[in-house]
Amino acid sequence: xxxxxxxxxxxxxxxxxxxxxxxxxxxxxVGVNRWYEYHNRGKLWKDVKGKxxxxxxxxxxxDE
Amino acid sequence: xxxxxxxxxxxxxSFKSPARALSSASTALSNYQHPxxxxxxxxxxxxxNRNFTYFMVGSMGLxxxxxxKSTVEAFLSSxxxxxxxxxxxxxxxxxxxxxxxxNIIVKWQGxxxxxxxxxxxxxxxxxxxxxxSLRDPQNDSDRVVKPEWLVMLGICTHLGCVPIGEAxxxxxWFCPCHGSHYDISGRIRKGPAPLxxxxxxxDFTDDETLLVG
Amino acid sequence: MxxxxxxxxxxxxxxxxxxxxxxxxAYIPNFVLWGGAVGAGIATFTDGVPLFKDTFxxxxxxxxxxxxxxxxxxxxxx
Numbered sequence: 315x316x317x318x319x320x321x322x323x324x325x326x327x328x329x330x331x332x333x334x335x336x337x338x339x340x341x342x343x344v345g346v347n348r349w350y351e352y353h354n355r356g357k358l359w360k361d362v363k364g365k366x367x368x369x370x371x372x373x374x375x376x377d378e
Numbered sequence: 379x380x381x382x383x384x385x386x387x388x389x390x391x392s393f394k395s396p397a398r399a400l401s402s403a404s405t406a407l408s409n410y411q412h413p414x415x416x417x418x419x420x421x422x423x424x425x426x427n428r429n430f431t432y433f434m435v436g437s438m439g440l441x442x443x444x445x446x447k448s449t450v451e452a453f454l455s456s457x458x459x460x461x462x463x464x465x466x467x468x469x470x471x472x473x474x475x476x477x478x479x480x481n482i483i484v485k486w487q488g489x490x491x492x493x494x495x496x497x498x499x500x501x502x503x504x505x506x507x508x509x510x511s512l513r514d515p516q517n518d519s520d521r522v523v524k525p526e527w528l529v530m531l532g533i534c535t536h537l538g539c540v541p542i543g544e545a546x547x548x549x550x551w552f553c554p555c556h557g558s559h560y561d562i563s564g565r566i567r568k569g570p571a572p573l574x575x576x577x578x579x580x581d582f583t584d585d586e587t588l589l590v591g
Numbered sequence: 592m593x594x595x596x597x598x599x600x601x602x603x604x605x606x607x608x609x610x611x612x613x614x615x616x617a618y619i620p621n622f623v624l625w626g627g628a629v630g631a632g633i634a635t636f637t638d639g640v641p642l643f644k645d646t647f648x649x650x651x652x653x654x655x656x657x658x659x660x661x662x663x664x665x666x667x668x669x
Contacts, residue, residue: 318425321432325624331436332631335443339638340657342444360663367665447636455639 490532
């Protein structure tokens with residue numbers, strides 16, 4: 315299995331690129347989301363929801 | 379003699395072996411010291427170089443395809459209705475509260491919607507108009523779902539004023555801005571407006587309920 | 592007794608604008624691969640379309656959950 319086998323036919327080459335683009339989008343999406351949620355941890359709606367909705371658990375784990 | 383010289387010259391300048399021709403010429407004709415570029419030369423096999431180039435070109439195509447898709451998607455989604463518009467996109471009207479021969483105005487997507495409960499006389503009147511004489515010929519039956527309920531956008535097709543109900547020369551609507559008269563089917567009869575009052579998408583979910591949008 | 596003929600007899604393959612059956616047959620693998628490429632291209636560009644997400648991509652094994660969106664019911668506006 316040589317990498318050059320992907321370059322022998324243009325159809326295989328283009329197909330590989332587009333399949334790669336499809337999967338790249340998903341991975342990029344997950345990666346960016348993960349970074350964003352890490353960068354803004356503690357400020358997101360899912361983190362503060364308990365404080366605003368009654369009936370939610372009132373754990374005040376902020377103020378660091 | 380001359381033919382031998384010609385042949386030598388030709389073989390010396392032959393494009394089949396330009397390197398050899400040039401190197402022999404330089405050693406023969408000058409003592410110029412060429413810099414040594416061999417340290418810069420790529421010593422990897424040709425196949426590896428080619429694979430590297432193809433890989434880089436393909437990676438750029440991959441990122442380009444993903445970027446192009448994202449651009450197109452962002453552009454297209456900017457044209458679709460936003461959530462606050464969608465939330466206001468439909469209006470439900472209880473029809474039981476509207477007596478026969480009365481107008482009500484409801485707000486739908488920021489625009490007034492006229493709803494008139496027409497009397498049988500008015501329906502008759504709307505059907506008897508000779509549509510060939512109209513500016514914007516349209517049958518009354520093409521403008522209503524149920525003949526007793528006339529639903530249309532209350533925006534004058536001239537310059538967008540809101541016409542006044544039960545007024546004008548034709549017993550329908552009258553636009554005070556520039557004097558357009560609409561009949562009991564909302565069709566333009568007199569004045570500057572070019573088109574009949576627009577009919578929105580609507581549906582009767584049951585006998586008592588009208589859903590506009 | 593061998594019977595000779597004067598000249599070779601040629602028959603031409605039926606073709607439309609230079610395209611004939613053997614040529615088409617030889618191209619079939621290539622066409623299949625190009626079809627796959629087109630399919631991947633369509634998939635790339637319809638990645639965010641809800642219809643395609645629900646119909647195809649969420650059914651991909653292992654990673655299909657990436658295309659399903661299950662918000663907390665109390666976060667959904669009525």
